[in-house]
Structures are given as C-alpha cells and as structure tokens.
Amino acid sequence: MALVTNLPSEDFDLASVRELYRLRWQIELLFKEWKSYANLHAFRTANPCIAEGLIWASLAAALLKRFVAHVTELVVRGVEISTRNAAMAFRYKAPELFRAILHAHRIEHRFRDLVRYLAGNAQRAHPHRDRRQGRLATGLRPIGLSASGACLLKN
Numbered sequence: 001m002a003l004v005t006n007l008p009s010e011d012f013d014l015a016s017v018r019e020l021y022r023l024r025w026q027i028e029l030l031f032k033e034w035k036s037y038a039n040l041h042a043f044r045t046a047n048p049c050i051a052e053g054l055i056w057a058s059l060a061a062a063l064l065k066r067f068v069a070h071v072t073e074l075v076v077r078g079v080e081i082s083t084r085n086a087a088m089a090f091r092y093k094a095p096e097l098f099r100a101i102l103h104a105h106r107i108e109h110r111f112r113d114l115v116r117y118l119a120g121n122a123q124r125a126h127p128h129r130d131r132r133q134g135r136l137a138t139g140l141r142p143i144g145l146s147a148s149g150a151c152l153l154k155n
Helices: 014-037 048-075 083-103 107-121 127-132
Strands: 141-145 151-154
Touching (some): 014 083, 048 083, 048 107
C-alpha cells in the first residue's frame, strides 16, 4: 500500500497515516448521511435566511437521530445500532415522542418506546465485520453520557 501525504514521515508512521485516513473516511460518511437523510436537497427557497434555518434544522434532526441511536446502544446492551438504519426508522416513532414533548405528557414512556423500536429495527447488518474493519474497528464504544449530553467513549 502506498499513501501520498504531506505529513512529515518522522512524525507519522504508515500505520498512523492509514488510521487517520480511515477516520477521515468516517467524517465523509457523516457528511453523506447528512446530505442523504437530512433532506438538504429538498429545500425550495430563494431566501438565504430561510435556507440557512432549514439547513440548521436538518442538521439538528440528523444529530438527534444519531444521538438516539447511540443512546440505544448504551441502554440496550449487546445491540449495535446502524446510524443509517436508525435515521430511517426514527420517523416511525419520533412523531409520538414529539407530541408527548409538546404536551409534556408521558415523555419518558415515548422515549423508551423509541429506544425499544430502534433496538429491534435499526441493528447493524454485519457487526462482526464492522469490528474487524469499519466503524467499530477503532475499539471505541459508548460508555455513557456527560452532563452536557455528549457521548463518552472508551477504547
């Protein structure tokens, strides 16, 4: 394998550069997810302020879907969730959760229902392969949430 980079070879060995490229690819996949599942292509407005607001709302929705997918992995042990499948499945139970939030009624029940639904319907297709090569190959696993809601990772 040959990689072309402008990083100094005395500071970065081949294994480190390969890992950096692999992690960079995960960022590219995140951008693809946002583009594909945040409906960024569906905006039909000439008003830049409205377009910006819609973009931020779509990115917030994508972040929420990803957050709930990771929470599902934390809460339901032994289940590895596909963020893509979670983004697709989210739409079936999210309206019930949002109605509960809007009416401040049974929010916890609806959130648990959403997590159970994702645990059953958004699992990764090939978790064993992904542990060898793919998103799970880094060895990072979610272990909890910080006070700010950020996902804490453990290697």
